[in-house]
Amino acid sequence: MKTFDELSVQYPAMCPYVQNIPTRLKTSFTLQVYEPGAIIHYKDTPIERVGIVVEGEHNVINLFENGNVFLIEKNKAISFIGEVTILSDYPRTSVTIQAASRCVVLYWSVPNFLWWIESDNHFLRLVSRDVARKLYRTSYRSGERLFYSSTYIVGHYILSRFRETPKVGEDVPVSTTRDYMCQELGMNIKTLNRAIAK
Template sequence: MTLSELLIKVPELENYLRYMPEELKTRCTIKTYPPKTIIHQKDAELDYFGIVCEGYHRVINEFENGNVFMIERNDPIDFVGEVAILAGKPRTSVTIETTTDCTVLYFSRKDFEDWIEKDIHFLRLVSQKVAYKLYRSSYNRGNRLFYPPQHLLLLYFLQYIEEYHSCVIRRTREEIHEETGISVKTLNRTIRKLKESGMVGITKGKVTMDEAQQKMAREYVQEGRE
């Protein structure tokens, strides 16, 4: 795929490349990845910058004991490596894994650094994305510290339903553990209690919530915040 073809396929990309230095058009590369591909490994040397043009990915933090903590799940258009580069760090601080087919437009680190020095419009777009992620992280951070597992799980289920327009939570227990920080043992116990109370259902091993259950969950979450 060429850059021209990518711009036709993803027209919103034009806003990001509007004032890009002309010479970068011949120095960029485009790669497409299948789901569950690591495209950005924690602690690796970072010599590139990427624009995720298509597909969804998750940002995770991996620890030496094997535990994985999901920081966020992002949709296009997004960036790869921008935080480390803007912070002046030589290595990545997180791992990025695709959750669907993803198309990424790559530039060298030096080209990106030169680009943002010349292009205030692009720098503003990158900065806005970084600021949005920090805002979202700061806004949600207290939830995991102060709310009980039942509150966190119901909030997670409601957010999933809103995002994917599905009353079936198509996530494994391990994936929910990584996304919420709740241990698998506590997850199973809490889901069992929610089912017993009638706030969720279970179909073929997946959590489900009909409209009445969603209403109950929203009321429970709201009461917990008051």
């Protein structure tokens, strides 16, 4: 396995987060790689470690007992795994996290992570900022699905994909499945199909 310093060179985006990392934490981490589709952790599982995602994208989802899946958000590196649970002082995770692409995660035990944020104000500020950004994004969209029609929500979704895509001609493909759109939009397939037809 690579040393911490070698990983810092390989993943330079993590450097601002670890610039003041205590020396002992440079040798007390574990590295784990997740392939696309792998579950990083399940909702309601005990939290034993906290991670920094240094490569890849993951989905934060809520799995319901009836089989429905709701996509809360997508996160790209650099991001954290388990920090919300730890900072809110809960023993179990509140969401399921699934790798959307190949993800590389550096993990520290909960006691080591807590010691790190208590001893490094710079790191604590960056972690707090990332948690606040997640809350901001969720709050910004909160309630949309309750107060807008399904046609509006699907139209808004398609327009947002149009804005993300380089403009080549007038046609912009939406490269996702309807099942995945259902997860992202929090609606069933029949409602989605009716909205697309409109």
